[in-house]
Amino acid sequence: MRRAALRLCALGKGQLTPGRGLTQGPQNPKKQGIFHIHEACSPIHVNHVRDKLREIVGASTNWRDHVKAMEERKLLHSFLAKSQDELPPRRMKDSYIEVLLPLGSEPELREKYLTVQNTVRFGRILEDLDSLGVLTCYMHNKIHSAKMSPLSIVTALVDKIDMCKKSLSPEQDIKFSGHVSWVGKTSMEVKMQMFQLHGDEFCPVLDATFVMVARDSENKGPAFVNPLILESPEEEELFRQGELNKGRRIAFSSTSLLKMAPSAEEGTTIHEMFLSTLDPKTISFRSRVLPPNAVWMENSKLKSLEICHPQERNIFNRIFGGFLMRKAYELGWATACSFGGSRPFVVAVDDIMFQKPVEVGSLLFLSSQVCFTQNNYIQVRVHSEVASLQEKEHTTTNVFHFTFMSEKEVPLVFPKTYGESMLYLDGQRHFNSMSGPATVRKDYLWNPRNTTFVEN
Numbered sequence: 001m002r003r004a005a006l007r008l009c010a011l012g013k014g015q016l017t018p019g020r021g022l023t024q025g026p027q028n029p030k031k032q033g034i035f036h037i038h039e040a041c042s043p044i045h046v047n048h049v050r051d052k053l054r055e056i057v058g059a060s061t062n063w064r065d066h067v068k069a070m071e072e073r074k075l076l077h078s079f080l081a082k083s084q085d086e087l088p089p090r091r092m093k094d095s096y097i098e099v100l101l102p103l104g105s106e107p108e109l110r111e112k113y114l115t116v117q118n119t120v121r122f123g124r125i126l127e128d129l130d131s132l133g134v135l136t137c138y139m140h141n142k143i144h145s146a147k148m149s150p151l152s153i154v155t156a157l158v159d160k161i162d163m164c165k166k167s168l169s170p171e172q173d174i175k176f177s178g179h180v181s182w183v184g185k186t187s188m189e190v191k192m193q194m195f196q197l198h199g200d201e202f203c204p205v206l207d208a209t210f211v212m213v214a215r216d217s218e219n220k221g222p223a224f225v226n227p228l229i230l231e232s233p234e235e236e237e238l239f240r241q242g243e244l245n246k247g248r249r250i251a252f253s254s255t256s257l258l259k260m261a262p263s264a265e266e267g268t269t270i271h272e273m274f275l276s277t278l279d280p281k282t283i284s285f286r287s288r289v290l291p292p293n294a295v296w297m298e299n300s301k302l303k304s305l306e307i308c309h310p311q312e313r314n315i316f317n318r319i320f321g322g323f324l325m326r327k328a329y330e331l332g333w334a335t336a337c338s339f340g341g342s343r344p345f346v347v348a349v350d351d352i353m354f355q356k357p358v359e360v361g362s363l364l365f366l367s368s369q370v371c372f373t374q375n376n377y378i379q380v381r382v383h384s385e386v387a388s389l390q391e392k393e394h395t396t397t398n399v400f401h402f403t404f405m406s407e408k409e410v411p412l413v414f415p416k417t418y419g420e421s422m423l424y425l426d427g428q429r430h431f432n433s434m435s436g437p438a439t440v441r442k443d444y445l446w447n448p449r450n451t452t453f454v455e456n
């Protein structure tokens, strides 16, 4: 219970469970002495991250050159390793990067990040995190003798993003940091943190875990990544967390409601909800009446359509994962807003799986609905599917899960059909998936006195 509440508390109070809080936990290499700040490079300006990525993969700046650029990438095939053992191991500090988003010192940047409520657009932050995650992986796999990388690194999963502040100021500098924390054969886990300037200190505002997958130069098949060498007990702990995360993901997916029946407890929940919607005046399973302060799930939906223009392409001429996240997030936010009737704040994002790439030119159909609520919390699921202009067939590319907190208590959401009941339980599982001691922090705002974090 109270996943979101816990996440907020943990960062605020410094009572972190192992493997969580990048602020003070072992995920922050600088704080834990995994390596020292002077060993890390100075922050990259946010505008240079994409330029760097473009340089690393040799992507075209003009759409008309994209075929030629891809042809050139084919030549990089010979640089791909035949096995992981051929590749030199890398340290966590080799991939460590800091990125500066100088909203305070460069006001001209603000417009792009600004909401009408004078906060920072979280959708834009999702885009930046995605680009940073990919750049971090390129640092890990850097071939020092070559300018371009033979790898195509794609986002496979946003494992989780925890917010520790209700809203961010569009007038203070933001800093991101990230590094590879675990590697498999072709996949890598990346830990990222975000800080905002508060007085003269950068205070933690968000932590994130992404999984990236390396593909060959043409993004057609898997490619090996450099192994990771662990240099301290803290790094060993981080790596162990990566292993545990992998196990947890497998367990979560093997008990998916798409594969298995709900548990007895979940079955009871659904049946009780069903009974509470039967009309007591008629002895019938068919006449359903909505309980007070509740909304039918089918009435909580919003849909949108995007045309995937070349401008939104990533370095491999597919649609940029960050763009997909931004669009899904904004629709999810609007869904939570119209459902709850007050301004919602995102508190957690989890388990965004990028199942299939989205081709430039596709039609992207996003469908969002509230699938679970509790007190002030709204769990929103956004389903995205694509169709090409020529073919009518729709293919699912992503499912997004967002947890919002509303300013006031929200209605309950009631499923009517069996399918909706499964969505409800899935939403509940996502909401509960990071449970722990439920010390709800009433004051949602970041309090710098509650943290021991000090920027080096």
Ligand SMILES: CCCCCCCCCCCCCCCCCC(=O)SCCNC(=O)CCNC(=O)[C@H](O)C(C)(C)COP(=O)(O)OP(=O)(O)OC[C@H]1O[C@@H](n2cnc3c(N)ncnc32)[C@H](O)[C@@H]1OP(=O)(O)O
Pocket (backbone or CB within 6 Å): 050, 053, 054, 059, 060, 061, 062, 130, 131, 134, 153, 154, 155, 156, 157, 183, 184, 185, 186, 187, 188, 211, 213, 215, 222, 249, 311, 313, 314, 315, 316, 318, 319, 320, 321, 322, 353, 354, 355, 356, 357, 358
């Ligand atoms: C105005 C000027 C414009 C200029 C343009 C130039 C560009 C400008 C710059 C643009 C911005 C730059 C940002 C760049 C960002 C690029 C990132 C993206 O956007 S990417 C776009 C968004 N992303 C996409 O489009 C990706 C779409 N998805 C896919 O392509 C595939 O699902 C897949 C490749 C991710 C996996 O394929 P699958 O057949 O399953 O592969 P395998 O079975 O072979 O397994 C390989 C490894 O993957 C693991 N693994 C797999 N799944 C998961 C998971 N869920 N969870 C965890 N792990 C997972 C699995 O365990 C195994 O690991 P290991 O044991 O080997 O270590």
